[in-house]
Amino acid sequence: MNKEIVLLVAPLVVLELILKLICLRDWSQRERMNGLSRTAWLLIFLFVNLFGPIAYLVYGRKYHGND
Amino acid sequence: MAMIEIVNIAKRYHAVDALKGISFSVQQGTVFGFLGPNGAGKTTLIRILANLIAPTFGTFRIHGVTRESTKKHVGYLAQQPGFYPWMTGRELLRFSGKLYGMGAGDIEQRIKELLSLCGIEQAADRRIGGYSGGMLQRLGIAQAIMHRPKVTLLDEPASALDPVGRKDVLTLISRLREETTVFMSSHILEDIQRVCDEVAIIADGSIVLHEDMDKLLKSHAKPLVRLEFEHSSSASKFQVHMEAISIRVSKESEVQMVIAETDFHSQYSQIMGILVDYNLLLKSINKENATLEDIFMHHIKERNHA
Amino acid sequence: MHSILLTLARKELTEGFRSYKFLIWAIICGFFGILSPLSAYYMPEVLAIIGASQNIMFTLAEVTYRDAVAQYVKNFTQIGSIIMIFLAMGSVAGEKSDGSLQFLLVRPVKLRAILLSKIFALVFMIILGLSIATILTGIYSLYLFSGFPLVPFIRANMLLMLYLLVLGVVTISLSAMVQKPIVAGLGSLGLWLVFSALGALGGIGSYSFTKLGSEMIHLIEGFSISWKPIVSSMIIMMGSVGCSLFVFKRWEPSN
Structure with missing residues (x-):
């Protein structure tokens, strides 16, 4: 039973990891970010699941923000 | 032949007259300098000629046509251009060519030509998001003349650059006169003096002077x-x-x-x-x-x- | 005109991929696709654990695919909708504020072609995401529950597609009417809440496009569905695109 749960949930973990990796790769190549500091964004996409990476990818990584 | 004819153009923003009835024309093959302090109405006139904003009053003709039909004869570079940062330089030029309905073979040929003319071959396949100011401006000129326009409008093309970048861009602009009529604005007199054949000075929405560059310098010369x-x-x-x-x-x-x-x-x-x-x-x-x-x-x- | 629309559509698709917009949407849909049946299936066990710690006994009917479908509809019509608004709100307003819209406007490009190309990319994105979600929910439900009506579920996803499309088209239209993405996002969120509230009422509320959510369940259960929300969805989309073109035509770059 427990083994079954692990197998069923695994794809979710994989999806989350893919998101975090994409963020990490983008983050390491980017100097300036939109809205918050670099460290703040790192913490957000690493520790806030699902919504952290989405917020970073849609909002934080803008090329030329209108700040 | 008059390439640009501006007839009594006025533009009013919230009861403020940005342009107060301007008329003049620009001959084919000229590099025309449009000079004035910041806020004099330079950008407003250029945007009107680029069909981005409508004049409150008056008309203009480019290569003999008016309104929407002028678009295909005009190339435009904004003061603070926004190009898609996720595209490469080459992709931007290709995209531009397609929007003007150029053929695929012609597009590739023209891109090759422009990359070398503007000196951005090396950066052609890099994302625009990583371009420096000088590279952006040279790409900006390339996208403006991609479709071989009769008239190229450049809004402060060199003003934001460092001295070296400015010199490069101005040299590039003076080379354009062979293929297009250039209408450029600037608040930097030195730049206009360096490349333009003809100059108009605008202040507070009116033209205060319009003259051939050589004649102007001679007639105003007080040795x-x-x-x-x-x-x-x-x-x-x-x-x-x-x-x-x-x-x-x-x-x-x-x-x-x-x-x-x-x-x-x-x-x-x-x-x-x-x-x-x-x-x-x-x-x-x-x-x-x-x-x-x-x-x-x-x-x-x-x-x-x- | 035809080839320009094609060029613009291709640009929108490339942008969607390179800006990670499509990827984000696909992953969210994947999440919902897996999470909906899974959370429905394990709900009794979760409740039992909570119950044991609180000394309460929950007596629940056996979980079926119906619980999974209910979760699926809820996920997409709540969090999914908000994310849809978030992804679509910058489509035109973002190009206004970074200046790239002017690049298009000085070229011989019609405004309706710009809007159409963005809607085309939206349709692509929704189909991509819902396909992933449908497949994952299908696989998980077939494994976890005894019996799952796969074909009606796929048909119900067409209604969900329409629901998300209305939301996306309204957001894109607002985005073309205002100067800042956040304004379009908040406006669209407001409209969505108004329609949801309307939908909770009877009478005229049965025309709200948000009713498409409950129609999905009707469809899966084999009931006939009401055409009212479908017709109103079409009208809302056409109306918002119309308004948007009317306002957009008068837009002039400022500063």
Whole structure:
């Protein structure tokens, strides 16, 4: 039973990891970010699941923000 | 042949007249400089010609056509251009070519030509998001002339660049005259003087002067002679002696005095005599012509006094 | 005109991929696709654990695919909708503020072609995401529950597609009417809440496009569905695109 749960949930973990990796790769190549500091964004996409990476990818990584 | 004809164009924003009925035309093959201080209405006129905003009053013709039909004859580079940062330079040019309905073969041929003309071959396949200011501006010129427009509108094309970048871009602009009529705005007089054949000065939404560059510089030339002394004491003595023989001297700095060339010629021996008799040591003596800056200042001041 | 629309559509698709917009949406849909049946299936056990710690006994009917479908609809019509608004709100307003819209406007490009190309990319994105979600929910439900009506579920996803499309088209239209993405996002969120509230009422509320959510369940259960929300969805989309073109035409770059 427990083994079954692990197998069923695994794809979710994989999806989350893919998101975090994409963020990490983008983050390491980017100097300036939109809205918050670099460290703040790192913490957000690493520790806030699902919504952290989405917020970073849609909002934080803008090329030329209108700040 | 007149490439751009502007007839009585006015633009009003919230009860403020940005342009107050401007008329002039630009001949084919000219590099036309549109000069004025910030906020004079340069960008407004360029945006009207680029079909981005509609004039409140008046019309314009480009290559003999009006309104929407002018778009295919016009290339445009904004003051702060926004290009898709996720595209590469090559992709942007290709995208532009397609929007103008160019054929695929023609597009690739033209891209090759432009990359080398603008000196951005190396950056062609990099994302625009990583371009430097100078590279962006050169790509900006390339995308503006991609479809071989009859008229190219450049809004402050060199103003935001460092001296080296400015020089490169200006050299590039002067090379464009072979294939297109250039209409560029700037608040930097030196840039206009360097590349333009014809100039119009705008202040407070009106044209205060429109003339051929050479003629303008000649007609406004008030030839002056500048004398630079070794010591400030010599300079002030010189000033006193000149005033004694009623020659007007303007003091440019502690050691620099400027007199009119006519005075210099008519009273030549007297002036030289004074220099020698009182042992006023000269460092240099130069003749100078009026610059566009002098003319600009002259016209702006005249308006403000009126 | 035809080839320009194609060029613009291709640009929108490339942008969607390179800006990670499509990827984000696909992953979210993947999450919902897995999480909906899974959370429905394990709900009794979760409740039992909570119950044991609180000394309460929950007596629940056996979980079926119906619980999974209910979760699926809820996920997409709540969090999914907000994310849809978030992804679509910058589509035109973002190009206004970074200046790239001017690049298009000085070229011989019609405004309706710009809007159409963005809607085309939106349709692509929704189909991509819902396909992933449908497949994952299908696989998980077939494994976890005894019996799952796969074909009606796929048909119900067409209604969900329409629901998300209305939301996306309204957001894009607002985005073309205002200067800042956040304004379009908040406006669209407001409209969505108004329609949801309307939908909770009877009478005229049965025309709200948000009713498409409950129609999905009707469809899966084999009931006939009401055409009212479908017709109103079409009208809302056409109306918002119309308004948007009317306002957009008068837009002039400022500053």
